[in-house]
Amino acid sequence: MVSNAAAEKADVQRDMKASRTSSRGDKSSAAAARAVDVEALHRRFVAREATIGVIGLGYVGLPLVGAILGSGFAVLGFDIDAEKVAQLNAGHSYIRHIPAATIAGWRRGGRFNAIADFTRLREVDAVLICVPTPLTRHREPDLAYVVGTTEAIAPKLRPGQLIVLESTTYPGTTREVMQPILERGGLKSGVDFFLAYSPEREDPGNTQFSTTKIPKVVGGDGPDALRLVTALYDQFVSGTIPVSSPETAEAVKLTENIFRAVNIALVNELKMVYAAMGIDVWEVIKAASTKPFGFMPFYPGPGLGGHCIPIDPFYLTWKAREYDISTRFIELAGEVNTRMPHYVVERLSGALNERFGKSVKGTRILLLGIAYKKNVDDIRESPAFKLMELIEARGASVAYHDPYVPEIPMSREHKEFAGRRSVALTPAALRDCDAALICTDHDEVDYHLVAECCPLLVDTRNACANAGIAAASIVKA
Numbered sequence: 001m002v003s004n005a006a007a008e009k010a011d012v013q014r015d016m017k018a019s020r021t022s023s024r025g026d027k028s029s030a031a032a033a034r035a036v037d038v039e040a041l042h043r044r045f046v047a048r049e050a051t052i053g054v055i056g057l058g059y060v061g062l063p064l065v066g067a068i069l070g071s072g073f074a075v076l077g078f079d080i081d082a083e084k085v086a087q088l089n090a091g092h093s094y095i096r097h098i099p100a101a102t103i104a105g106w107r108r109g110g111r112f113n114a115i116a117d118f119t120r121l122r123e124v125d126a127v128l129i130c131v132p133t134p135l136t137r138h139r140e141p142d143l144a145y146v147v148g149t150t151e152a153i154a155p156k157l158r159p160g161q162l163i164v165l166e167s168t169t170y171p172g173t174t175r176e177v178m179q180p181i182l183e184r185g186g187l188k189s190g191v192d193f194f195l196a197y198s199p200e201r202e203d204p205g206n207t208q209f210s211t212t213k214i215p216k217v218v219g220g221d222g223p224d225a226l227r228l229v230t231a232l233y234d235q236f237v238s239g240t241i242p243v244s245s246p247e248t249a250e251a252v253k254l255t256e257n258i259f260r261a262v263n264i265a266l267v268n269e270l271k272m273v274y275a276a277m278g279i280d281v282w283e284v285i286k287a288a289s290t291k292p293f294g295f296m297p298f299y300p301g302p303g304l305g306g307h308c309i310p311i312d313p314f315y316l317t318w319k320a321r322e323y324d325i326s327t328r329f330i331e332l333a334g335e336v337n338t339r340m341p342h343y344v345v346e347r348l349s350g351a352l353n354e355r356f357g358k359s360v361k362g363t364r365i366l367l368l369g370i371a372y373k374k375n376v377d378d379i380r381e382s383p384a385f386k387l388m389e390l391i392e393a394r395g396a397s398v399a400y401h402d403p404y405v406p407e408i409p410m411s412r413e414h415k416e417f418a419g420r421r422s423v424a425l426t427p428a429a430l431r432d433c434d435a436a437l438i439c440t441d442h443d444e445v446d447y448h449l450v451a452e453c454c455p456l457l458v459d460t461r462n463a464c465a466n467a468g469i470a471a472a473s474i475v476k477a
């Protein structure tokens with residue numbers, strides 16, 4: 001990898017050369033004088049000779065780095081978290097489903113460096129941004145990370161760079177929020193640099209669809225940006241789907257996640273209705289799925305979790321207010337899904353009462369799985385925390401077991417649970433609790449042992465039936 005000073009010098013020489021070449025033509029036009037060689041950049045992407053910068057090395061950014069490296073590009077990975085940067089450069093991983101051996105392989109290959117020094121942004125031909133887009137405390141879009149990153153790029157931006165936002169966000173972010181910041185230094189999008197949006201569709205832990213196998217939607221600010229972003233992504237994903245604008249691409253991502261949020265709310269509602277009628281919703285969904293057209297299965301659960309589905313719909317809801325449009329469908333889905341942990345605790349409470357004549361107060365409850373979905377270590381927005389809060393508010397004590405989360409880390413949202421450790425899943429621990437509650441159905445958990453030892457097993461994922469276990473102690477919720 002070239003040094004900072006050498007890279008800056010090479011960049012400046014390249015900029016000057018481009019400027020001299022273009023000014024040989026129409027000298028009166030300022031735009032022409034700084035015009036960049038789009039064809040040369042396109043060729044560098046197609047020949048995989050470019051250096052690609054990825055900003056934000058988390059659940060999305062890190063697999064993206066792997067995909068880009070896999071197609072032969074050199075990658076500079078940027079993150080403000082110095083600890084993550086140090087770990088990657090040492091060949092370690094901080095994401096469980098990305099093995100350390102993979103990172104060590106990238107480092108050995110000599111084409112990957114992680115850095116916290118943003119001055120080196122000038123070395124890259126394209127910058128792909130994968131920073132968080134959470135909600136504020138008032139449940140409104142929090143673009144602080146996107147804005148912070150754009151402000152870090154702006155002073156380093158040089159002619160001929162492609163900037164792509166991948167973070168999930170509302171339509172308009174790329175051109176209304178990022179573009180003015182990037183243009184502050186005098187460079188123009190579509191002329192001097194190229195701006196695009198391509199939504200991330202990562203599904204962490206999904207072994208069937210890894211980053212390279214998921215087609216990407218791309219939208220550019222102008223035809224050159226679209227052509228360049230398509231050429232770049234075509235090198236490392238199974239296909240690109242160009243759309244007419246960044247706003248359309250932004251809307252595609254929100255539509256995909258809203259579709260999930262609404263359909264999950266629907267099956268959650270059906271679960272409650274059918275349970276009251278003595279009908280098992282999972283059996284219904286399984287049978288309905290045999291219809292070869294017009295039905296797509298979604299599954300109920302203890303509530304929404306993760307960085308996307310509980311959050312992204314509210315990016316659209318917020319933006320829609322600017323147009324005096326209310327998003328009642330989306331808000332209703334949010335309401336139904338938010339009620340789920342309460343419903344699960346009611347089921348637990350009812351079962352303790354009916355079976356043992358106990359109230360929740362004074363019982364010991366073992367929560368199984370606190371990650372937001374199976375076989376991953378991501379606990380963001382996990383409904384497990386709401387369950388813990390509700391159960392403890394009723395006077396019970398809650399322990400948890402999660403093979404992916406040995407200890408609950410400190411977070412702004414769940415300070416009170418930080419430092420709690422996963423208990424071992426021993427017969428003694430299982431017999432010692434009044435009830436176990438399956439929140440997340442990790443494959444590693446021995447559900448046969450759980451069903452055998454626990455006096456009461458509340459199952460929000462149909463994990464026992466899926467493992468072929470039927471026992472009187474199981475209550476679906």
Ligand SMILES: NC(=O)c1ccc[n+]([C@@H]2O[C@H](COP(=O)([O-])OP(=O)(O)OC[C@H]3O[C@@H](n4cnc5c(N)ncnc54)[C@H](O)[C@@H]3O)[C@@H](O)[C@H]2O)c1
Nearest residue numbers: 056057058059060079080081130131133149167168200202
């Ligand atoms: N996790 C998913 O399954 C998933 C799937 C699809 C889309 N997304 C979207 O992708 C985006 C990223 O999500 P994620 O799950 O990878 O988040 P993450 O928290 O795992 O990773 C984000 C990384 O960005 C870094 N970061 C924050 N601010 C930075 C800055 N100013 N400069 C450099 N680095 C910075 C953080 O240190 C962190 O390492 C979000 O918009 C999310 O909605 C996530």
